[in-house]
Amino acid sequence: MSHWVFHLHLIAAISWIGGSVFMFVLGVTLRDKKVQQAVYPHVGPIFGWFEVWALVILLGSGFVLGDYYSLLPLLFGGGMDELSYALKMKAILVLILTIATVVHFIIAYRTNGKERTKRENLFSRGSSMLIFILNLFVMHYGIVIRNLLN
Numbered sequence: 001m002s003h004w005v006f007h008l009h010l011i012a013a014i015s016w017i018g019g020s021v022f023m024f025v026l027g028v029t030l031r032d033k034k035v036q037q038a039v040y041p042h043v044g045p046i047f048g049w050f051e052v053w054a055l056v057i058l059l060g061s062g063f064v065l066g067d068y069y070s071l072l073p074l075l076f077g078g079g080m081d082e083l084s085y086a087l088k089m090k091a092i093l094v095l096i097l098t099i100a101t102v103v104h105f106i107i108a109y110r111t112n113g114k115e116r117t118k119r120e121n122l123f124s125r126g127s128s129m130l131i132f133i134l135n136l137f138v139m140h141y142g143i144v145i146r147n148l149l150n
Ligand code: HEM
Pocket: 001, 003, 006, 009, 010, 013, 016, 058, 059, 061, 062, 063, 065, 066, 069, 071, 091, 094, 097, 135, 138, 139, 142, 143, 144, 145, 146, 147, 149, 150
């Protein structure tokens, strides 16, 4: 069954993950501080809002799909069968990922175009690294869930 909300979920997942992979490449290749100072203040907010909307659509469509396939009782129940386990793992990772995104967004918004303190730099880089790695696992559990459903 290919529900239209699943198409929305996938487009949002591609945008969300694709955006972060591209920013990772940009971070690695754009080393010149002057160029960074010229580019990031403009690109940063556009990228930030693009990612926020992708995540909002992901969370919304994810819960609609979860409800559609009657998965929510499994998510909040005590069972540990393969589907329940994959759902719980995905939900926990998505929760951590969302918190890391809020942390990253607040620092980015407050410091865009300004010098950052050491602490802000640490939290900003740490959260983006965490989001990047968690994405790979969230995607893995998304694939496991879909394999079990179809
Ligand atoms: C960062 C957030 C998320 C990402 C990156 C993500 C990613 C994905 C991906 C890539 C798939 C498709 C796997 C495939 O085609 O084999 C998928 C499927 C699915 N996701 Fe998510 N997801 C996210 C959040 C959520 C949330 C919050 C829920 C709800 C609890 C959810 C529920 C589902 C369900 C039920 C499917 C299977 C749908 C179907 O087979 O029709 N997702 N997800």
